[in-house]
Amino acid sequence: MRALRIDADRLWDSLMQLARIGGTPKGGVCRLTLTDLDRQGRDTFIAWAKQAGLAVRIDGIGNIFARRDGLDVDAAPVVIGSHLDSQPSGGKFDGAYGVMAGLEVVRTLNDAGVKTSAPLEVAAWTNEEGSRFVPTMMGSGVFAGVYALDYALTQRDVDGVSVKTALEAIGYSGAARPHQVGAYFEAHIEQGPVLEATATTIGVVQGALGQRWFDVVITGQDSHAGPTPMETRKDALLAASGLVLEVNRIATTFPDYARGTVGSMQVKPNSRNVVPGEVRMTVDLRNAKDATLSAMVDELKRRAQAIAAQCRVAIELREVVYFPPSEFAPELVESVRAAAKDLGYSHRDIVSGAAHDAVYLARVAPTAMVFVPCEGGISHNEIESARPEHIAAGCNVLLQAVLARAGA
């Protein structure tokens, strides 16, 4: 089995064919979830799955499972998947790669006449992107019991169309119910700069960072920039700037892949010669370990209090999102590492800074991910790009890790 290799050209061709559905002039993809373009993408995937002899079923939130039976009829399936929907200005690889890589694993096994012990399933999860309907990762979230099916079905897009209506309109409201998963693998472009910058082919993903998001309101006092002496000011932007530096200091000094970002800031009255009286800003803290993430939050709160006193302003921090860190299954992570090593690919341990369907699957099954480099670390953009040899390498690693788990 260790000599088995996927067909790199077939995988690339499938990705490029899929990318034509919703393809944009700049070479990207716009295939929003549960639109007719999404239906075309799903139909194409299912047609290919059926050509590969797989049995397809759809669940209540529109997730697609394409099954290849195993020798052990009682074994829970090894699932390989990702998503087929894209951002409004998305690329060819985000999501699509994981689904097509799963299909290519199956095609390769078919060609070689290899039967696994556990069944295999290629999954396409509904609405990972969250561009049309929130929450993001809706399909995997419902599958993992994070969201009730009814809750998800009643979410509406900006035009008032519900998920239920949209699912029915494209014919993807299915009857299957969540089932047991023996293990879950997902291949994905990194969507970050680390692999490319270190000339590494395979990212062995340890897990996904936990996230704690805050809305911050800083209230000082507007005053004229000319007549107001420095020592009597209550400058909300001075306090906000101090907090930005603290977020950065926390993220650069705490361990365990700490990250901290202030992405958004609004200044009032935002006039050149008026000392700002109010600033609204966001804070996004991430860490691979929940305890370290909590310590970062505690430090943020302490520093905010000190800055408030120093700048004579009020600082209110309101937590709006908490998403715990996800640690992938050590034995599956090891199988990914071993596969990369055996295949002679450069590889390194990495964490996923963003969330993926795998993060929800990790709540119900042993899970691992395989990352491959993308150009400039750029995704969610039409210029998103990946090299064919990396796309193939990730799929070969996936094949070996799946075989190790499913038994052959």
Place this chain on the structure above:
Amino acid sequence: MRALRIDADRLWDSLMQLARIGGTPKGGVCRLTLTDLDRQGRDTFIAWAKQAGLAVRIDGIGNIFARRDGLDVDAAPVVIGSHLDSQPSGGKFDGAYGVMAGLEVVRTLNDAGVKTSAPLEVAAWTNEEGSRFVPTMMGSGVFAGVYALDYALTQRDVDGVSVKTALEAIGYSGAARPHQVGAYFEAHIEQGPVLEATATTIGVVQGALGQRWFDVVITGQDSHAGPTPMETRKDALLAASGLVLEVNRIATTFPDYARGTVGSMQVKPNSRNVVPGEVRMTVDLRNAKDATLSAMVDELKRRAQAIAAQCRVAIELREVVYFPPSEFAPELVESVRAAAKDLGYSHRDIVSGAAHDAVYLARVAPTAMVFVPCEGGISHNEIESARPEHIAAGCNVLLQAVLARAGA
């Protein structure tokens, strides 16, 4: 002469009558320059000036001069003035106080039968506020030769109406040409918190702070807050925040009434989980001494360069306004201080952080200003407020300083 006192009630009544023209429900004033309400305010002032026996003339930019002859027919006049226009949401005192105080000085001298050696003139300068037409301080600027009359007349408001058209529409396009001024005095509310906070009645104004304004563009690189490690980021907002702190540090450590403000900031793409790739912000530096102001600018540029290197971003500083510091005439400033002292009013030296018509007059004549406290240091707001005893005190100081200069 030193026993002479103004009529506090008459001055207050005039201010309150004037405040009804354009009076707002919240107790403020909306009397935009060269509107019909401005005409009503001007007409009222001129009617009162004529009742006081003054000869009125109007110049090409609509400045009003109401003259009381002196015993020395060859002497250049001592001019007392300010402006009658207001901000859209302005108060009763900003500007109006200086004109009404000038009128009250003349009325007081009339009542006492005092004739000065030099002639006196009460001036109302056109468009100090700059709310409808820019530049601000247009009338005094034209009078002092800062702006050519033709340049000023061709400025247009948002509806495309020119200053010339607006002046003619309200009948205030006059024929008088700039004339020699022997000395200029202006009484004004402080528009800042210093006098109130120190329980001081009279601010002896040393001059006005010089101003240097910058537009700053910081260019980094957008990236996802999750997958992008801290050490590879090019975070424009982190650099911007560092610059805000530097502006504050410069303003709090440099001497000579240093002030520094970042009043406006726009962040792009301004999304919660995206590292900002671009920030546009302003910097407003002020100082009483031109050399110190230059040193502040040099330090700002040095720090910007260091921050750009540290954050791996580009920082572009573009100077958009330079307004040199204005030092008032020492002998006139001393006469204001002496008057406050003689009258038994608490007083302190102060600088004007904002610009006033006096700043332009100081370019063509010895000039001084008298500040009185305003509630909470607030102006350019309908809640702008001042206490009658302070309004009276400032006018008594003005009377004594004018008499000292004009000779009686």
